Amino acid sequence: MLASQRQDRILADVRARGAVRVADLVVELDVSDMTIRRDIAELARLGVVRRVHGGAVDAHHTAHELDFAVKRTLAATQKLAIARAALAWISPGSSIALSAGSTAHLLAELIAADPALRPLTVVTNSLPVADTLHLASRRPGSALDVVLTGGVRTPSDALVGPIADAALGQLRVDRTFLGVHGLGPDGLTTPNLLEAQTDRALLRCASDVVVLADHSKWGVVGLARIAALDAVDLLISDEGLATEACAAAASAVGQLLLAPATASPQTPPPQSPTTERGAS
Structure with missing residues (x-):
């Protein structure tokens, strides 16, 4: 050939x-x-x-949405490093929200395997995330509560639409961990119009917003805009993020954290290895 x-x-x-x-x-x-x-x-x-x-x-x-199984195979090493870094931003006794997406699911697997994070309440609109955490919650003394929103299922196994939005509108969590299809100077995007609306509901129900996005997501533009970059308190990406992208992200988000491939969970120090909003 x-x-x-x-x-x-x-x-x-x-x-x-x-x-x-x-x-x-x-x-x-x-x-x-x-x-x-x-x-x-x-x-x-x-x-x-x-x-x-x-x-x-x-x-x-921009309107094409990948299946969850396909997403898991792309940038797998970087996604795991991001999930490990994100684990440090979860505290026992807190409530968090996890969106749909392969990186959020990796974070759910790490949560499920870490009894030191109990008690914990997790709100999610992701079927794979809910399944993973439900299995962990059935262990004796797990102290892990899982709240699944309900809604219409997307190709990425997210539950979206009015039912999901209404459920999230009644909830308040300490921190939302959001996976996105794409991000750049114009903000966070997804190919799915309904998912964009539900993702906005996930942002509104949280005191802090953490976006999980490997370097390949930068510059990708989905059909629907979720929010501007300045809505993000912490962006966790990986060391493959280009210098120009780092500068653009650091000037807009609250903090930027680049997870190395060997990232392991650790408690963030008082001066965590992040770039502050507006820094060059």
């Missing part, structure tokens, strides 16, 4: 599924890992796909 034929096949897969993995394409096209990466690099140069860790996503479809 010629390089142009492979690239056409890869592009067709991206447009059909929203994203592709290098490992899957190696098997599907029977070529080396480096060959696939070169093909993706060429498609990215042409502006038709966007490279992410482990694969590629569609560069143009």
Whole structure:
């Protein structure tokens, strides 16, 4: 198969599924890992796909929403580092909200495995998050309460719409941990109109807002805007975030924390390793 034929096949897969993995394409096209990466690099140069860790996503479809199973495979190492860093911002005896998304689900898995965080109340509109935490809550003496909002299910396994919004409107939590489809100078975005509204309800019910977004999300623009960057108290990303993006984010959000790949949970010190709003 010629390089142009492979690239056409890869592009067709991206447009059909929203994203592709290098490992899957190696098997599907029977070529080396480096060959696939070169093909993706060429498609990215042409502006038709966007490279992410482990694969590629569609560069143009702002209304396309990836399945939860696909999201879990993209930038997996960075997402786990972000989840580990986020764990330090959860205190026993508090109430938190977790949105839908693969990074939020990784955080839920860490919460489920850490009895030191009990007692804890978690509000969520994510079915995978609720399932993970429900299993942990059934352990004797777990002191873990899970509140699932209800609503209409999206491809990312989020529950959204008027029912979810009404439930969140009656609740108040200490901190919301929000995963997003994309972010940039124009704010936080998602491909799903109803999810944007429910995400705004998640922001309104919290005293503090923490956004979990790996570096590949910067510059991605979804169809619906959730909020401006200045609505974010803490943005946790990873060390792959470009210098220009770091500067733009640091000037808008309350704090910026870049989680290293080897991040492990630790209590934030009085002067935590973050960049303050407005810093250069």
